[in-house]
Amino acid sequence: MSYLNKFSLKGKVALVTGTSTGLGQGITLGFIQAGAKVVGVDYMPTQDDTAEKVKALGGEFTSLQADLIKATPEDLQALVEKAVKIYGKLDILVNNAGIIRREDALDFSKENWYDVMAINIDTVFFLSQAVGRQYVKQGTGGKIISIASMLSYQGGIRVPSYTASKSAVKGLTMALANEWSKHNIQVNAIAPGYMATNNTKQLRDDETRAGQILERIPAGRWGTPEDVAAPAVFLASSASDYITGFTIAVDGGWLAR
Ligand code: NAD
Secondary structure, eight states, rough: OOGGGOOOOOTTTEEEEOOSSSSHHHHHHHHTTTEEEEEEEEEESOOOHHHHHHHHHTTTTEEEEOOOTTOOOOHHHHHHHHHHHHHHHHOOEEEEOOOOOOOOOOTTHHHHHHHOOOOIIIIIHHHHHHHHHHHHHHHHEEEEEEEEEGGTOOSSSSOHHHHHHHHHHHHHHHHHHHGGGGTTEEEEEEEEEESSSGGHHHHSSSSSHHHHHHHHOOOOSBBBBHHHHHHHHHHGGGGGGGOOOEHHHHHHHHHHO
């Protein structure tokens, strides 16, 4: 058996949120190429683009529709039960879906606070809980990977709910790792740096801000979904079985400065 088999996801089933575009699509395509089947969750009515790309790779992908801002803990439990029925089990959860709202803290609206907290941390906890219960029921253990941010480590500007939610993701990752190691569940997070996706379009369209950001990234470029996909495959594979509770930066050196 090749040593590289430890990095394989052959026979694994992943549930990934926010798969219609961006990092979630990149992670899905990475998982497919590593051999997993993927159940994607998104609020977009169709995920043709991701489904087409998976088909071109000869992989298996099914999408479920859910609004992860509005979903209650009961909705998320039901979503997991539905996902399990598709391929018969779950081995990997990626809490990727997330949003950002920009407004001065002095004017920051209730909606911009609660919507961001709802999807970026409330859903991350209750979906992890539902999937954690499934792993315990299966007796298999499993992997949970949440997408954190540079703002799990830094304050940011004009994004107070985003910073609060992503800092909470880092804390929750440690808390769940402590409780669930005994069930062979590894819980980690990836903190992407500045990645070229819809999430950062507003920033990249602002020439001054985009220039300042690029100048500060040691790698000298914005990241891509592929940059995040490979570390996600690693954290989803048995190659990382002794890594838990940690938030790994994938940032082209941003935090090192
Ligand atoms: P994106 O906006 O390109 O994609 C977000 C995905 O989540 C989309 O598929 C979208 O349809 C889905 N989504 C949004 N709202 C939803 C809802 N209410 N219900 C269900 N699905 C919903 O963003 P991205 O850049 O790919 O971000 C993915 C994750 O990575 C987010 O958690 C984000 O905070 C995080 N992140 C991104 C960057 C970056 O620079 N792009 C940096 C750090 C962290």
